[in-house]
Amino acid sequence: MKRRDFIYLSGVGFGALMLPNMELFGNPIDPLAALNDGMDVGLKKQIADIAMNAAKSKGATYADVRIGRYLNQFVITRENRVQNVANTESFGVGIRVIANGCWGFAASNNVTKDEVAKTAERAVAVAKANAKIQGTPVELAPQKGFGEVSWKTPIEKNPFEVPVQEKTDLLLAVNAEAKNGGANFVNSMLFSINEQKYFASTDGSYIDQDIHRIYPSFVVTKIDKTSGKFQTRRSLSSPMGMGYEYLTPKEEEKVKGIVTRYKQRYDIMEDVKNATKDAAEKISAKSVEPGKYDLILDPSHLWLTIHESVGHPTELDRVLGYEANYAGTSFLTLDKWQSKKFNFGNKLVNVVADKTQPGSLGAVGYDDEGVQCGKWDLIKDGVLVNYQAIRDQAHIIGLDHSQGCCYAQSWQDVQFQRMPNVSLQPGKEKRSVDDMIKNVEKGIYIVGDGSFSIDQQRYNFQFGGQTFYEIKQGKIVGMLNDVAYQANTQEFWNSCTDLADASDYRLGGAFNDGKGQPGQSNAVSHGCPTTRFNGVNVINTARKI
Incomplete structure (x- = not known):
């Protein structure tokens, strides 16, 4: 492998370590499809009740049902080009039960009334099979039912509503800032996640939640042509439970002229500018x-x-x-x-x-x-x-x-x-x-x-x-x-x-x-x-x- 390729792949590889499990991304979808409402919450309740009734009819003493829609979008760039844009969706139901004092679980991506009943029955069968080898029965702490409630991440701007073009323009501007500052290589990424989760249990809860997370990042590499030495500096961003507003900087504060800090917001342009200088300085640091x-x-x-x-x-x-x-x-x-x-x-x-x-x-x-x-x-x-x-x-x-x-x-x-x-x-x-x-x-x-x-x-x-x-x-x-x-x-x-x-x-x-x-x-x-x-x-x- 050429040194140039090694440096680049090392940076991309580190970025990949920060991703959620890639297997969870699910099926590719059009970006606009992520804005669809998904299954009606009333229908989710009907399906959950069918699953819980089926589980109890087969001997379960407890059951919970999770209907989940998981949306992911990732945008990856390198220098002056976009390398990948992907939008995925995963949708299905997971059913957990206690039968004969033991846990059982089954899941299906076919969220219909007939299928969830069968899935619940499979979960009970798993629990009964496990009970044959389990010693102490499961002991659950008491939990009151909350009835029908909901919770949402208090975001200001849904990342999935922001056009992909706007995101790629931002990342390419980040890369250009690094290149103009003397970086030899730079790659940048933006990941957006939305978990739409519905939970129901025989305790009497029906909980609908809409959860958002976002993560912008980059890696800058600087090479000294004379010595052949190179150094990298990654972004100082953090993944956050916020919307696209995370990329709107507020409350700047410089410490010793070294690094710019932000309280709950992130200025990616300022960070990449500092990162390019840091990478160059690291080469000659003792x-x-x-x-x-x-x-x-x-x-x-x-x-x-x-x-x-x-x-x-x-x-x-x-x-x-x-x-x-x-x-x-x-x-x-x-x-x-x-x-x-x-x-x-x-x-x-x-x-x-x-x-x-x-x-x-x-x-x-x-x-x-x-x-x-x-x-x-x-x-x-x-x-x-x-x-x-x-x-x-x-x-x-x-x-x-x-x-x-x-x-x-x-x-x-x-x-x-x-x-x-x-x-x-x-x-x-x-x-x-x-x-x-x-x-x-x-x-x-x-x-x-x-x-x-x-x-x-x-x-x-x-x-x-x-x-x-x-x-x-x-x-x-x-x-x-x-x-x-x-x-x-x-x-x-x-x-x-x-x-x-x-x-x-x-x-x-x-x-x-x-x-x-x-x-x-x-x-x-x-x-x-x-x-x-x-x-x-x-x-x-x-x-x-």
């Missing part, structure tokens, strides 16, 4: 000297560390060992929670789970078990106080209710415990990023997420980033290369010594939080302010050990 540093971590970086070292280990099914075969367990075992005093981090560390946060990827009104979503503490004053639990797990940790974090990536997948938005709360005292930097004698300011590695118990880890700035005696003195930091989860969060206030709080996140067998993807956000960690071990990733 390689880091290994050692202990105080780290100032921007939210565009820290969200991923939160995801891996806090979000995953507080998933109750992982704690119980259900994920051991695929993605590991958790060091936060039940005995640590039961002690009510396990030291997870510094007393400044307060982490909440929240399925209601505006603009976040995980924001919905109700989860895929018909539980109304809410907010709860995971880490309080540095102490582990709770986990993430759904209806059939709640009793294990003494809860009389689900925490509303059950999700399935599509109608054809069974729902199970998935990570809600998990966020580090900001400091209570007024603290800007400049205030934090000026007190650092020897440190590194890290912006943007990069490669990472973490063990199966979510304890020992290593994280890289996008750009790294050396701090000496309270001032940024230049850019660094080849930076990664290593720690274990406890020592890292105990080294947290300072947090910016709520004015600096921002969301990061991903469409592709993978879990389960067969694997499913979950969209989740993580909020935090810029945060300081003292005495963290930094390695040079370019040096051989």
Whole structure:
């Protein structure tokens, strides 16, 4: 493979990692077809009732029905041309039941009255077959029925109503800005997702939800022709639970002239301009000297560390060992929670789970078990106080209710415990990023997420980033290369010594939080302010050990 091709494919490949599961995209459709109303909500209720009645007639003691229409649009460009525009739709029904004390599930893309009755009967047959080998019967936390209710992502502009031409014009303008700034390669992408989900259960709920998510991104590559060295810088955007208004920037703020920040909005043109300069500067940046540093971590970086070292280990099914075969367990075992005093981090560390946060990827009104979503503490004053639990797990940790974090990536997948938005709360005292930097004698300011590695118990880890700035005696003195930091989860969060206030709080996140067998993807956000960690071990990733 030629070097030119390798650089380009590397950039595109990284972008692909941020996508939802490509298998979920469904059947190609015309862009205008995405604006069709879909099945009438009254007909959905009729079909759901038929499914639930069929399940009960075959012996089910509980049943829920999810009728889902999933719309996806992705626009991909490279330099001065459009590479791909695709619009897809997936539509079908998934039915979950309890019979003989055991779960059963079946799904169909034929959403007719006769077919859903047959699908419900298949789900009951699966449950009865499973019951022959299951020990303890399923124990569900009680859940009241909500009757007929609805919830919508509070968007200002539906991305699917924006002409494709307008989107390609924007992305090509982004590419032109990078090329004019000296980039050798650039590709940009825009992904829009709409989940139209209807849930009904024998508890008495009929819930209609309309959920939107959007993700603009790019990768810029700069090559030094003399040395043959190259560097890339990806966008600092985050996927969001918003409409097209996300691309209308508001509330700009520059920090040390390095990066432009936005509160819930994103200026892609400003970001690509900065990215092109960053990529060029990275080529000549000096390689880091290994050692202990105080780290100032921007939210565009820290969200991923939160995801891996806090979000995953507080998933109750992982704690119980259900994920051991695929993605590991958790060091936060039940005995640590039961002690009510396990030291997870510094007393400044307060982490909440929240399925209601505006603009976040995980924001919905109700989860895929018909539980109304809410907010709860995971880490309080540095102490582990709770986990993430759904209806059939709640009793294990003494809860009389689900925490509303059950999700399935599509109608054809069974729902199970998935990570809600998990966020580090900001400091209570007024603290800007400049205030934090000026007190650092020897440190590194890290912006943007990069490669990472973490063990199966979510304890020992290593994280890289996008750009790294050396701090000496309270001032940024230049850019660094080849930076990664290593720690274990406890020592890292105990080294947290300072947090910016709520004015600096921002969301990061991903469409592709993978879990389960067969694997499913979950969209989740993580909020935090810029945060300081003292005495963290930094390695040079370019040096051989």
